[in-house]
Amino acid sequence: MVFEDIIKTENLVYKKTSFMTDNTLSYCPGCGHGTAHRITMEVLEELGLAENTIGIAPVGCSVLAYDFMNIDMQQAAHGRAPAVATGVKRCWPDKTVFTYQGDGDLAAIGTAETIHACNRGENITIIFINNGIYGMTGGQMAPTTLPGMRSSTSPYGRDVETMGNPLRITELVAQLPGVSFVSRQAVHTPRNVRKAKKAIKTAFELQTQKKGTTFVEIVSNCNSGWKMTPVQSNQWMEENMFPFYPLGDIKVPEK
Amino acid sequence: MAKELKLMKGNEAFAEAAIRAGSDAYFGYPITPQSEVIEYLMAERPYDRTGMVVLQAESEVAAINMVYGAAASGKHCLTSSSSPGISLKQEGISYIAGAELPCVILNVVRGGPGLGTIQPSQADYFQATKGGGHGDYRLIVLAPASVQEMADFVKEGYELAFKYRTPVMILSDGVIGQMMEKVMMFEQMPRISDAEIAEKYPWATIGKPKSRERNIITSLALKSDEMERHNIHLQAKYKTIEEAEVRVERIRCDDAEYAFVAYGSSARICQKAIEIARAKGIKVGLMRPITLFPFPKKEVELMTQKVKGILSVEMSAGQMVEDVKLAVNGRVPVEHFGRFGGNIPTPDEIVKALEEKIIGG
Ligand SMILES: Cc1ncc(C[n+]2csc(CCOP(=O)(O)OP(=O)(O)O)c2C)c(N)n1
Numbered sequence: 001m002v003f004e005d006i007i008k009t010e011n012l013v014y015k016k017t018s019f020m021t022d023n024t025l026s027y028c029p030g031c032g033h034g035t036a037h038r039i040t041m042e043v044l045e046e047l048g049l050a051e052n053t054i055g056i057a058p059v060g061c062s063v064l065a066y067d068f069m070n071i072d073m074q075q076a077a078h079g080r081a082p083a084v085a086t087g088v089k090r091c092w093p094d095k096t097v098f099t100y101q102g103d104g105d106l107a108a109i110g111t112a113e114t115i116h117a118c119n120r121g122e123n124i125t126i127i128f129i130n131n132g133i134y135g136m137t138g139g140q141m142a143p144t145t146l147p148g149m150r151s152s153t154s155p156y157g158r159d160v161e162t163m164g165n166p167l168r169i170t171e172l173v174a175q176l177p178g179v180s181f182v183s184r185q186a187v188h189t190p191r192n193v194r195k196a197k198k199a200i201k202t203a204f205e206l207q208t209q210k211k212g213t214t215f216v217e218i219v220s221n222c223n224s225g226w227k228m229t230p231v232q233s234n235q236w237m238e239e240n241m242f243p244f245y246p247l248g249d250i251k252v253p254e255k
Numbered sequence: 256m257a258k259e260l261k262l263m264k265g266n267e268a269f270a271e272a273a274i275r276a277g278s279d280a281y282f283g284y285p286i287t288p289q290s291e292v293i294e295y296l297m298a299e300r301p302y303d304r305t306g307m308v309v310l311q312a313e314s315e316v317a318a319i320n321m322v323y324g325a326a327a328s329g330k331h332c333l334t335s336s337s338s339p340g341i342s343l344k345q346e347g348i349s350y351i352a353g354a355e356l357p358c359v360i361l362n363v364v365r366g367g368p369g370l371g372t373i374q375p376s377q378a379d380y381f382q383a384t385k386g387g388g389h390g391d392y393r394l395i396v397l398a399p400a401s402v403q404e405m406a407d408f409v410k411e412g413y414e415l416a417f418k419y420r421t422p423v424m425i426l427s428d429g430v431i432g433q434m435m436e437k438v439m440m441f442e443q444m445p446r447i448s449d450a451e452i453a454e455k456y457p458w459a460t461i462g463k464p465k466s467r468e469r470n471i472i473t474s475l476a477l478k479s480d481e482m483e484r485h486n487i488h489l490q491a492k493y494k495t496i497e498e499a500e501v502r503v504e505r506i507r508c509d510d511a512e513y514a515f516v517a518y519g520s521s522a523r524i525c526q527k528a529i530e531i532a533r534a535k536g537i538k539v540g541l542m543r544p545i546t547l548f549p550f551p552k553k554e555v556e557l558m559t560q561k562v563k564g565i566l567s568v569e570m571s572a573g574q575m576v577e578d579v580k581l582a583v584n585g586r587v588p589v590e591h592f593g594r595f596g597g598n599i600p601t602p603d604e605i606v607k608a609l610e611e612k613i614i615g616g
């Protein structure tokens with residue numbers, strides 16, 4: 001069989017969405033960011049929304065999300081993506097607007113913007129990558145770092161007495177009446193990817209119905225920051241992150 | 256709404272002009288002495304009048320980043336604050352300048368540093384004209400000296416902001432913001448349509464159709480060569496602005512032997528000081544910079560051919576005087592006179608300072 005025979009419609013089981021560019025991902029091999037990008041773009045394509053979508057990239061490892069997502073994008077200051085998204089969405093209420101943010105961006109420096117955009121019920125979708133660490137700046141402690149977990153600024157493990165407890169901001173956001181849908185997912189196995197994609201799809205569908213803020217957390221790995229192999233990091237995530245950040249829908253709209 | 260003569264506070268005139276200039280959105284956070292801006296806007300229901308969005312943000316930080324988002328999607332938007340709030344906005348303003356986005360920012364300056372005082376001041380001159388936030392950038396800075404200019408500079412601000420894709424700051428102060436004057440309000444201008452945005456601002460992020468490459472609004476360039484190129488481009492733009500956009504007003508300069516240089520409310524007080532001085536036989540005039548960046552360097556330099564000395568009058572400890580001195584370059588004596596911390600100089604004090612520091616000096 002030659003290559004041309006394989007690339008036939010009837011043989012096609014997977015095709016990269018054209019809403020991902022051909023640029024080589026800048027993420028560490030094994031990192032969950034790339035998968036989270038891809039399924040977000042697949043959902044926008046499947047819903048026919050991509051051409052009317054404006055994405056907001058954060059400051060963090062995914063600052064260059066606009067190199068990979070083949071849609072109109074803005075890069076926001078650290079933590080301010082929900083405010084930037086508010087500015088866009090208020091002016092363009094019929095466009096689809098989302099932010100893509102890490103845990104330092106969303107749950108530390110940007111806590112106020114996150115809570116208040118959600119509390120106003122801005123019709124935006126927030127995709128929140130929680131890897132329990134500051135990846136981009138070299139593995140410092142994040143608000144989501146687990147108790148006892150080591151990072152470059154908690155080298156002896158997070159001491160909750162002096163460094164505070166990890167923040168479950170997703171549960172906090174779910175309390176707000178402006179938010180219609182909150183789900184926590186993962187992308188480290190095909191089964192989880194399918195579920196995460198379904199949650200992201202629901203989030204964007206609800207946005208088109210103007211149901212208020214929709215929020216999807218993806219508990220992810222940072223194998224570099226955690227100083228593990230990708231396989232070890234996924235195992236560690238299952239054993240340590242998931243018990244503290246249980247997966248599943250946290251808030252769904254009332255029927 | 257038609258053109259009409261109104262009696263208004265400076266802050267209200269700014270707000271009414273914001274609606275009439277066809278703004279798409281205002282984002283702000285209350286702070287004295289400029290809270291009338293958002294109060295007026297909320298009371299006016301601009302959404303019903305023109306479709307303009309008005310939103311009270313959770314902070315000045317959020318407000319300026321909302322402006323970033325709206326401006327990046329091609330909309331005409333503005334924000335206002337006073338000194339401490341403008342300090343908070345600086346990171347966002349730097350991003351807006353770096354990403355080359357148009358917007359209008361009003362600073363109704365109050366006395367500082369710190370929480371300072373709610374009384375008027377001009378002590379944010381350095382912050383406004385030298386960049387303010389991090390990185391090599393400038394804002395176009397317009398300095399209104401009347402309620403009329405509080406209104407007119409919204410329109411003019413948008414024109415400059417879109418012409419150069421750069422943020423424009425209106426540097427006012429508590430006097431101009433709070434005082435009531437007659438103002439000829441320009442007639443309602445239409446908001447620009449979505450289709451016009453797509454056509455006139457091809458850089459705007461409004462959703463990528465198949466027909467074009469994606470638009471990216473960012474101030475990031477990880478490679479230093481790329482960042483240097485971007486900086487060179489920005490500097491060239493600021494140079495063009497310096498060459499093309501200087502605005503000044505000269506009052507009684509024709510026969511002047513001495514000159515005041517003053518902007519905003521200080522310029523208003525200097526006009527009274529001129530009358531007092533001239534009654535005493537001192538021929539003094541006023542050069543009022545309307546643009547603080549670009550600063551009227553050549554105009555000030557030219558003045559040195561005629562006058563024997565210059566008094567720079569500001570409600571600060573002496574900030575603009577540095578630019579005056581640079582322009583004069585030692586040709587004639589230049590001194591500063593200011594009251595600050597929320598105090599306003601009297602015309603008599605100014606004349607006395609002229610006599611002591613320049614004429615007698
Ligand atoms: C105002 C400001 N403060 C700090 C930084 C430095 N900084 C860049 S990314 C980052 C943390 C990012 O961590 P996270 O949001 O968890 O994303 P990740 O890199 O893990 O995906 C920090 C502190 C910055 N760019 N701007």
Ligand code: SF4
Pocket residue numbers: 026027028030031032033061131135136221222223224225
């Ligand atoms: S540092 Fe961590 S979050 Fe960043 S790309 Fe690498 S693995 Fe992913």
